[in-house]
Amino acid sequence: MKRALFSGLVIRWCAGLTVFTTFVAPRWIGTAEFGVAATVMAIPYLVQGFCEPVVMTLAIAQLGASDGRCKLARVRNDVTGAAVLGAMAAFLFALWYVPPDSTFNPAACGALAAAFLALATWNTWLIGLGYALKEHRVLMQTYVASGIAQPVMLWLLRGYGSGAFLLSLIVSQLAVLAVLWSSQNLRREFRSLLAAVPAGSRSDYIAAVAPRISVLLLNTGTVLLAGILYSPARVAGFRLSIGVAGALNFLVPISPQILQSTLTSADASGRRSARIVLTISFAIMCGLCGGLFLWSDELLARLLQERSFSPMDGAIFLAMPFFLLIQPLSSYLYSTGRARITLWATLGCLTAFAVGTIFLDPRLAFAGGAIVQIAVSLALLARGTATVNICGAVGRPAIEAQSRSSRSYELVRSGARLEPSPPPQ
Incomplete structure (x- = not known):
């Protein structure tokens, strides 16, 4: 368990290198151009984000099963269809959204966004198989390659504005694909997956x-909402507020995928260790995000080189600890057989997000949704634990009494003589 958590920590630190690009992009390509690129990438990120957890979770859970590849083949077909539709939607959205006087023309931005989604879908499958096969070394090399390739390409192409950001994403995905495809185990499993016949349901x-x-x-939904309501420069400030605090996610010393693959076969001590890590991580995030809230205005002004943000954007930092806890806590619930809790928590989050959308305030949608998600999860988890404890305390004596009664009845039927129990010493 400890070795797996350490591997997850190294992977998350390596993945944190990619966040560096978000910090320097407004300074290298301009605030307005970064706002355009962030909005154009909203749909690809949205589609990838929907497909990624399905691929990761089911690859870890099903790959070792007898019919696992057939069930994953069903996922393969569905994810491919979603990626094709998402690429078309991203291209059309870029044609409508990107200003004609932008550094990169709308058609080129749309084509790059669609190409990113295609590459990201391919890499997601390989990464999911890597987690299932516990290829931690290859995964660490993957995140290092991505973290280096994206900022280097962004700096080299910084004169192309929003196109530089999109091109840096493409090069980053190509670097990830090259590293993953170099693994013989991943190539073999991926080819077996392509040859498998789909089976199973979507439940x-x-x-x-x-x-x-x-x-x-x-994350992505609020940025898309801000892109519709705000100017590109204003979107850059809002996106950077989420990006700065979201960078703290990589300081959480536990990977959701590592957590799921480890806890699936962990004992009670392993689950207790995971709960301790989650609690300590949440406390650390509260302290760091509180500090960011106090100096948020100065921090955003330095990163953007202009005051194109609202002072209230810093309030996002107060809700960020709850947002950062969603994925690790959900992985813990899923791997310990409490997936139903995540469904109710997601429903509460959707309700809070809808309220923020009605009031046309992305900040309210973000803060309310994150807090409600964690509050509902912890409330239902505490209620379920209390119910189990009460049932155990009340039910165990009843079961033992019923067992003694059944044994006495069988002895009477067989004609055996019942000896009285000796008095307690």
């Missing part, structure tokens, strides 16, 4: 995708 999708719906709505 497992709901539990796997439910917590990710919350993350997508709070």
